[in-house]
Amino acid sequence: MPRFTPATPRSRRLGRELRKLREAKGLTGEETAKLVRCSTSRISRIESGEIKPRAGDVMELLVAYSVSFDEEPGRGLLKQARELREDGWWQRLGGKYATYIAYEIEAVELKNFEPMLVPGLLQTERYAREVNMVGRETDPDTVKQRVAARMTRQEVLHRKPIPLRMHAILSEASVRTEVGGPDVLREQLDHLVTLSRLPNVTIQVLRFEAGAHLADSSGFAYMTFAQDDPPLGYVETLAGELFLESKLDLARLSAAYDNLKTLAMSPAESVKFIKELSKHGAQRLA
Helix, strand or coil: CCCCCCCCHHHHHHHHHHHHHHHHHCCCHHHHHHHHCCCHHHHHHHHHCCCCCCHHHHHHHHHHCCCCCCCCCHHHHHHHHHHHCCCCHHHHHCHHHHHHHHHHHHEEEEEEEECCCCCHHHCCHHHHHHHHHCCCCCCHHHHHHHHHHHHHHHHHHCCCCCCCEEEEEEEHHHHHCCCCCHHHHHHHHHHHHHHCCCCCEEEEEECHHHCCCCCCCCCEEEEEECCCCCCEEEEEECCEEEEECCHHHHHHHHHHHHHHHHHCCCHHHHHHHHHHHHHHCCCCCC
C-alpha cells in the first residue's frame, strides 16, 4: 500500500505548473496518460494536487512535454517533487488530522470560528489533554501523542520569519465551558489573554446575546496561502471532515465569518471579557 501523503498547497502548486506545461504542449490528459503509460485519472489527480508525484513521475511528464531537466522550469519542478516526498511530523497522526495540519502549516492566514471549545492552536497543554480524553481515546500513550502534536502545531504562531496570522472568533460557550474543571479553564483563559498580545493573533468573543448568526450549525476554518494558491475551507462534522474549495462554498464561509465578526465583541472588549471570566469564574459571571 502507498504511504499516506496528504495534499498541500505545494502539491497543488506543482500540479498547476505541470498542467500549464501540458496545455502549452497542446496535449489532453488522455493523450498524456498514453505517453507516460498511466491512467487519465492519475494525471488529473497529479494536476489537482490530490496525489504527490515522485521525481521519476515528473521526469516522465517533462519528457512528454519536451521540457529539459537541466534548466527552468523543469529543474525547479523536479526539486519540488523531491521535497514533496519528504515526511512531515504530522503524517504519523494518520489521515483524519494529517491532511488538515499539512494545510495549516503552509497557510499564511487562518480564520477560525469555534462554537464549543477553544481552538487547538490556542489551547494550553492541560486543556488539550482534557479535550483529547473526552469521548475519543483513553489510552494514555495515544492521548500523550495527540497532546504533543497539538503543542507542535502551535509553533506556526511563532515561526520565523513570518508567523501565521490567526483571527479566532470564540463563542461565549467555548470560554465558559469548564473543560477539566475551573483551574484548567482559568489557566486557559489567561493563556488566551497572553496570546492576544501577539501582533499576529486576534481574538473576538461572540456573546450569547448576539443571537442567531450564519454559522449556527458548526464551527469552521478558512485558510489562505502565499503565491496565489487558492484559499481552502474546512468543516469538521460528526460524519467526518469536509475540505471546501469551490468559489461558492468559500464565498459562503467568508460571508459567515464577516457576519460573526460584526456580531462579536471587538478584540479589546473580548480580552476584557476573558479577563473578567478568569478573575470571577466563568460560571458565576453573568
